[in-house]
Amino acid sequence: MTARILIIEDEALVAMELRFVLEDLGHDVVATVADARSAREVARETDVDLALVDIHLSDGPTGVALGRELGQDLGVSVLFMTANPGMVRNGVAGTIGVLSKPTDEYAVQKAVDYALRRRSGAPVLYAPPELQLFG
Amino acid sequence: MTQIDPNGDSTVERQLALTVQALAESEAKFRAIADSMPQMVWSTRPDGFHDYYNARWYEFTGVPEGSTDGEGWNGMFHPEDQDRAFALWRRCLDTGEPYEIEYRLRRHDGVYRWTLGRARPIRNEAGEITRWFGTCTDIDDLKRSDQAKELLSQELSHRIKNIFAVVSALIALSARQHPEAKAFATAVRTRINALARAHEFVRPHTESSRPTVGTMTLHAFLTDLFKAYSELSGTPRVMVTGDDATFDDQAATSVALLFHELATNAAKYGALSVEGGRVTLETRRMDDRFVLTWTETGGPRVEGVPVQTGFGTSLATLSVEGQLGGRLERRWVPQGLQVVADLPATALSRRRAAQNVA
Numbered sequence: 001m002t003a004r005i006l007i008i009e010d011e012a013l014v015a016m017e018l019r020f021v022l023e024d025l026g027h028d029v030v031a032t033v034a035d036a037r038s039a040r041e042v043a044r045e046t047d048v049d050l051a052l053v054d055i056h057l058s059d060g061p062t063g064v065a066l067g068r069e070l071g072q073d074l075g076v077s078v079l080f081m082t083a084n085p086g087m088v089r090n091g092v093a094g095t096i097g098v099l100s101k102p103t104d105e106y107a108v109q110k111a112v113d114y115a116l117r118r119r120s121g122a123p124v125l126y127a128p129p130e131l132q133l134f135g
Numbered sequence: 136m137t138q139i140d141p142n143g144d145s146t147v148e149r150q151l152a153l154t155v156q157a158l159a160e161s162e163a164k165f166r167a168i169a170d171s172m173p174q175m176v177w178s179t180r181p182d183g184f185h186d187y188y189n190a191r192w193y194e195f196t197g198v199p200e201g202s203t204d205g206e207g208w209n210g211m212f213h214p215e216d217q218d219r220a221f222a223l224w225r226r227c228l229d230t231g232e233p234y235e236i237e238y239r240l241r242r243h244d245g246v247y248r249w250t251l252g253r254a255r256p257i258r259n260e261a262g263e264i265t266r267w268f269g270t271c272t273d274i275d276d277l278k279r280s281d282q283a284k285e286l287l288s289q290e291l292s293h294r295i296k297n298i299f300a301v302v303s304a305l306i307a308l309s310a311r312q313h314p315e316a317k318a319f320a321t322a323v324r325t326r327i328n329a330l331a332r333a334h335e336f337v338r339p340h341t342e343s344s345r346p347t348v349g350t351m352t353l354h355a356f357l358t359d360l361f362k363a364y365s366e367l368s369g370t371p372r373v374m375v376t377g378d379d380a381t382f383d384d385q386a387a388t389s390v391a392l393l394f395h396e397l398a399t400n401a402a403k404y405g406a407l408s409v410e411g412g413r414v415t416l417e418t419r420r421m422d423d424r425f426v427l428t429w430t431e432t433g434g435p436r437v438e439g440v441p442v443q444t445g446f447g448t449s450l451a452t453l454s455v456e457g458q459l460g461g462r463l464e465r466r467w468v469p470q471g472l473q474v475v476a477d478l479p480a481t482a483l484s485r486r487r488a489a490q491n492v493a
Contacts, residue, residue, distance in 0.1 A: 011297065011300065011301055011304070013301050013304040013305055013308060014300050014301060014304040016304070016308060017304040017307045017308050018304075020307075020308075020311060028218075056293065056297075083296030083297055083299070083300055083335075084293055084295060084296065084333075086166045088474075099296075100332075100335075101296070101299075101300040101331075102299055102300040102303040102324075102327070102331050103328075104324065104325065104328060105307075107363070125367070126367045126368055126369060127369075129362040129363060129365045129369055130362060130363060
């Protein structure tokens with residue numbers, strides 16, 4: 001399954017490595033953005049299947065609200081990736097779950113596969129252990 | 136009040152007059168002391184009816200004298216604190232326990248200031264409460280300073296975790312330019328990721344910044360670290376049991392590296408390399424020692440001590456024996472590897488142990 005993925009991360013090096021990992025897995029990285037406003041622009045102008053969202057972005061801790069909006073209003077599947085999973089301890093409506101940074105490629109791959117399976121409506125038995133699901 | 140004639144014939148009358156005079160002097164003394172104190176002072180009847188406030192209270196709150204008598208004081212508190220304070224005050228009235236609570240009190244200019252309220256009962260010879268005396272102390276500056284420290288601490292913690300993520304990405308990106316180094320890069324990254332995880336579970340140095348230990352413990356960290364090795368259904372394959380402990384940043388690296396190595400090797404060659412394999416990790420405090428026992432079962436049969444010591448193995452030894460000052464023993468039992476790490480009880484929290492001694 002190839003997906004159109006939006007990376008929302010303000011550390012350029014982390015974003016770049018994540019892009020390579022996803023492209024190696026055969027996905028199409030639509031864009032890499034560092035703040036909420038740019039993310040909204042991309043999501044409105046392009047079709048995005050999955051967004052990987054950091055909580056702390058270059059315009060402040062705007063990731064949570066952004067993720068909720070992408071998930072609830074724009075039909076994007078949302079996974080949070082953050083060094084601070086405590087900030088979304090109680091879950092975020094409209095989003096799937098959170099991965100703790102730093103992650104490894106394998107954990108990212110499993111999480112992305114899981115998210116895409118759920119998006120396509122295919123049955124999913126288990127989530128990867130590193131992915132903390134919401135709800 | 137009946138006039139007592141101090142020059143009257145009766146001794147009783149004279150004594151009464153002297154007593155009244157002494158009481159008046161005593162009351163004047165009390166008011167002088169209470170009005171000179173920097174704190175607000177108040178007093179109530181046994182039923183909690185406030186009938187006295189010193190000058191500080193009226194200066195601070197700016198309210199007309201007598202307007203907060205009875206239970207009017209509660210309205211001076213921040214709306215979010217009113218119920219909590221009232222409930223505690225009622226409980227103290229019923230039980231006679233000393234009253235102590237932090238709340239926000241409205242100053243004459245409308246600004247709410249954090250205040251420490253304390254009160255103690257006075258009892259008569261029969262043990263019954265006859266009066267409550269209390270004080271309000273402005274602690275707003277202290278409170279804001281604590282909040283600022285807490286914010287700073289959180290920001291630092293976030294930055295540290297972020298740096299780990301950046302370093303990990305840097306290594307991965309560098310490896311892409313040097314494909315021959317990919318295996319090395321992966322080995323380093325997984326170790327760094329283990330370090331980053333460990334630091335998330337380190338207890339902060341300031342005791343006050345986190346009232347309860349909660350999830351910042353050794354067992355919580357280990358459970359998180361071993362999540363990657365669980366079955367698809369989420370059933371853990373490494374079972375952590377025994378006495379939990381907290382650990383500080385000095386021990387975090389060693390703890391992370393030790394268990395990262397044990398798990399990685401188990402996944403490559405030992406119990407975690409086959410489906411039915413399991414590991415139990417028992418941690419026990421025994422007198423002045425803390426002992427961690429790692430036991431693998433259900434894996435490939437162990438054929439004896441391996442010939443070469445992998446670098447991973449000696450890193451674990453270095454961590455336990457060097458950094459933590461303990462002993463590390465490996466037993467190559469046919470059913471599966473057993474590893475025992477025997478540490479001084481203070482090894483995991485050396486900073487705190489040093490503080491307690493000093």
